């Protein structure tokens with residue numbers, strides 16, 4: 373169970389605690405609270421489902437804004453130390469902070485090719501994956517259609533949010 377229990381929080385406290393679960397997109401937490409919280413949302417899994425449903429029900433335009441709020445994997449912001457704490461941990465957890473110059477160059481080429489094709493960055497819940505698996509997923513997903521990739525990115529973002537919520541259990 374999350375403490376304090378999310379269903380006991382007023383709107384400001386809830387958004388203060390969970391506004392950063394979705395990268396630079398506190399409106400997901402705001403709408404989740406506005407939908408009404410019950411005891412079902414006091415567990416990481418229950419809250420993840422409620423927040424994920426808000427994002428899944430949002431317009432394609434709003435979904436694209438959330439996708440675009442994500443930094444590149446092993447990109448310039450990561451190298452500059454310019455990520456949110458969660459993103460820094462996630463990228464380091466997948467060893468992306470240990471890339472060789474050749475791997476960094478490969479990520480840069482793939483990040484640029486992906487953004488040129490889809491108009492948004494490649495987002496993947498990287499925890500539990502190593503660089504090899506991430507690069508393989510990158511190559512595969514580059515062949516998807518734009519609609520497929522928007523849906524896949526939203527699924528991955530909801531998975532990232534679930535993992536972030538599970539980390540908040542003391």
Ligand code: GUN
Nearest residue numbers: 442459462494495496498
């Ligand atoms: N997967 C987990 N965190 C992140 C992130 O910050 N950016 C991208 N692109 N993917 C992620």
